[in-house]
Amino acid sequence: MSHAIETIDLKKNYGSHAAIRGLSITVEPGTVFGLIGPNGAGKTTTLRMLLDVIRPSSGVARVLGETPQAGGPALRRRIGFVPGELRLEGRIRGRALLRHYAEISGQVAPGAVDDLADRLGVDLNREVRKLSKGNKQKLGLIQAFMHRPELLVLDEPTSGLDPLVQREFLTMVREARANGQTILLSSHVLSEIQQTADQVAVLSDGLIVAEGDVAALRLGRIRRVRASFTGIAAAALRQELDHLPTLRDIDIDVTGTEPVRLTATIDGDIDPLVKLLARHSVLDLAVEEPDLEESVLQLYGSSANGRNGEVRHG
Numbered sequence: 001m002s003h004a005i006e007t008i009d010l011k012k013n014y015g016s017h018a019a020i021r022g023l024s025i026t027v028e029p030g031t032v033f034g035l036i037g038p039n040g041a042g043k044t045t046t047l048r049m050l051l052d053v054i055r056p057s058s059g060v061a062r063v064l065g066e067t068p069q070a071g072g073p074a075l076r077r078r079i080g081f082v083p084g085e086l087r088l089e090g091r092i093r094g095r096a097l098l099r100h101y102a103e104i105s106g107q108v109a110p111g112a113v114d115d116l117a118d119r120l121g122v123d124l125n126r127e128v129r130k131l132s133k134g135n136k137q138k139l140g141l142i143q144a145f146m147h148r149p150e151l152l153v154l155d156e157p158t159s160g161l162d163p164l165v166q167r168e169f170l171t172m173v174r175e176a177r178a179n180g181q182t183i184l185l186s187s188h189v190l191s192e193i194q195q196t197a198d199q200v201a202v203l204s205d206g207l208i209v210a211e212g213d214v215a216a217l218r219l220g221r222i223r224r225v226r227a228s229f230t231g232i233a234a235a236a237l238r239q240e241l242d243h244l245p246t247l248r249d250i251d252i253d254v255t256g257t258e259p260v261r262l263t264a265t266i267d268g269d270i271d272p273l274v275k276l277l278a279r280h281s282v283l284d285l286a287v288e289e290p291d292l293e294e295s296v297l298q299l300y301g302s303s304a305n306g307r308n309g310e311v312r313h314g
């Protein structure tokens with residue numbers, strides 16, 4: 001088997017709407033591949049085609065060497081899947097639900113389910129319908145990971161999870177890769193992809209607008225900064241900041257009272273700003289990633305545009 005996943009010019013139309021407009025990707029065995037894109041870009045549609053939940057309108061998909069249509073249940077057992085919209089049987093305890101999944105997915109090592117439940121922090125003795133959204137999502141993760149499948153296909157897997165559990169999940173992804181498993185991870189959270197993925201494809205309006213390793217895509221270079229200062233007048237600060245070529249959308253609160261508040265966008269190297277800030281009395285500082293849609297539009301604006309000149313929203 002050469003590639004874990006390969007798609008060639010894959011297309012999917014919903015009626016007259018072209019949701020995927022020619023997708024060609026390859027995912028190598030033992031790697032983490034991140035599929036990112038704004039709402040409605042086509043991530044879920046892509047993953048569903050790979051699992052044969054829906055059929056492509058045209059093009060080819062091969063998953064673990066087989067087409068999803070021909071692979072059937074035997075191929076499905078080699079894959080752990082977390083769907084974007086998880087629907088679980090409710091009138092059953094978590095443990096029984098997972099036992100039922102194990103009958104379908106095949107052998108689960110003794111203790112594997114309890115180990116995963118401990119790590120993610122979910123009570124398997126509660127009825128599924130009584131669990132919170134995040135705790136249901138944990139059951140979704142357990143059923144995908146528990147049989148150590150060759151391939152994990154995870155659609156927005158951390159949705160509803162609190163930050164500590166998200167961190168544990170990222171550790172699980174890294175362990176799976178170390179274990180030789182392949183992971184296809186869809187997300188609209190850039191940091192999640194940055195922390196785990198070897199390769200990334202940016203999907204926008206049904207097309208890949210950028211592909212490569214995380215660093216090469218430069219998505220992380222756009223950040224929002226918020227800071228407040230004492231001991232400097234707004235006008236003086238403005239003058240200093242105007243000299244920084246990496247800073248734009250500069251907004252300084254000029255009410256004349258302290259503290260002076262700044263918001264701006266950094267596009268590129270953060271170091272010159274940090275050096276400048278260090279010369280003043282900084283009361284507060286936050287550096288955040290903008291939402292993915294903004295990053296994609298700013299960096300790949302022209303090619304990210306849809307046929308109507310807009311990026312579609314889901």
Ligand SMILES: Nc1ncnc2c1ncn2[C@@H]1O[C@H](COP(=O)(O)OP(=O)(O)OP(=O)(O)O)[C@@H](O)[C@H]1O
Pocket residue numbers: 014017019037038039040041042043044045046084188312313314
């Ligand atoms: N069953 C359907 N019928 C018609 N259109 C659909 C259907 N499912 C998805 N679409 C459309 O296809 C496009 C891609 O949707 P998809 O759910 O794959 O995007 P996504 O990238 O997963 O978005 P999100 O991040 O919001 O989950 C959107 O324009 C969506 O409205």
